[in-house]
Amino acid sequence: MKQSIKRDSERKKVSYFIFGLIFIVLLVLSFFPDTFAPFSPSESNYNQLLQKPSKLNLFGTDELGRDILSRIIFGTRVSLSVAIFTSVISLVFGTIYGLFSGIKGGIIDEILMKIVDIFYSIPDLLLISIFILLFGRGTTGIILALSLLSWMRIARITRANVIELKNRPFILSAKVMGFSDARIVFKEILPNILAPIVVTFSFTIPSSILAESTLSFLGLGISPPEVSWGLMANNGWQGIRSFPHLIVFPCLAIFISTITFIKIGEFMKEKTE
Numbered sequence: 061m062k063q064s065i066k067r068d069s070e071r072k073k074v075s076y077f078i079f080g081l082i083f084i085v086l087l088v089l090s091f092f093p094d095t096f097a098p099f100s101p102s103e104s105n106y107n108q109l110l111q112k113p114s115k116l117n118l119f120g121t122d123e124l125g126r127d128i129l130s131r132i133i134f135g136t137r138v139s140l141s142v143a144i145f146t147s148v149i150s151l152v153f154g155t156i157y158g159l160f161s162g163i164k165g166g167i168i169d170e171i172l173m174k175i176v177d178i179f180y181s182i183p184d185l186l187l188i189s190i191f192i193l194l195f196g197r198g199t200t201g202i203i204l205a206l207s208l209l210s211w212m213r214i215a216r217i218t219r220a221n222v223i224e225l226k227n228r229p230f231i232l233s234a235k236v237m238g239f240s241d242a243r244i245v246f247k248e249i250l251p252n253i254l255a256p257i258v259v260t261f262s263f264t265i266p267s268s269i270l271a272e273s274t275l276s277f278l279g280l281g282i283s284p285p286e287v288s289w290g291l292m293a294n295n296g297w298q299g300i301r302s303f304p305h306l307i308v309f310p311c312l313a314i315f316i317s318t319i320t321f322i323k324i325g326e327f328m329k330e331k332t333e
Contacts, residue, residue: 076323090136090140109125128292158218206272273288
């Protein structure tokens with residue numbers, strides 16, 4: 061039994077180490093795509109249209125003769141930027157919203173939570189489509205649209221933790237001593253609920269990667285000349301039988317990055333428990 065537990069622990073450590081390396085690689089590629097991409101993502105070679113993987117083009121070329129590996133590397137910047145900025149905005153807004161709702165309580169809390177319920181009652185795709193119409197397509201529009209869709213979960217988790225804590229003796233003592241709500245929230249409550257908020261934030265990143273990829277695949281997200289993995293999958297799905305490399309490699313990039321951030325979230329969850 062002990063040996064089995066030890067083996068499981070060692071396997072987890074190895075997997076976390078591997079996914080940690082992948083995470084570092086993704087960050088490096090997103091910051092320095094020009095250094096690692098063998099070609100420009102928009103460079104067309106009409107003598108190399110729809111070429112299968114080869115020594116010159118490791119992942120093959122697309123219908124315009126563009127190198128798929130180079131486009132995936134440049135797409136890393138867009139896809140990760142959208143995911144990380146979306147998650148950060150959701151974290152900040154959702155945390156503030158949840159803190160305010162939880163600490164105020166009463167009718168204010170009910171109204172704020174009704175607003176969250178209204179957002180939850182609207183289908184995600186419809187809501188995102190409305191936001192994209194308001195903010196426009198492109199990186200900025202997608203970030204704002206996904207942020208307005210992602211903050212609600214963090215707000216609910218934050219509010220639940222605030223309600224649990226605000227009747228604890230040390231919080232009641234702070235109120236008796238005349239401390240303001242702002243001081244109680246930022247000095248007493250927030251430090252004690254950071255762990256679940258950070259864990260939720262870490263799981264928001266992979267869901268944002270999938271959301272951006274799905275929107276771009278459906279034609280609602282990133283548009284040319286920008287490059288994202290979802291947009292590449294959208295361009296390649298029609299030729300999936302004859303030229304599977306057009307969609308396989310972008311989908312692999314989405315899968316690997318999503319799994320990587322999920323594993324990082326699991327690691328952070330373990331460390332905070």
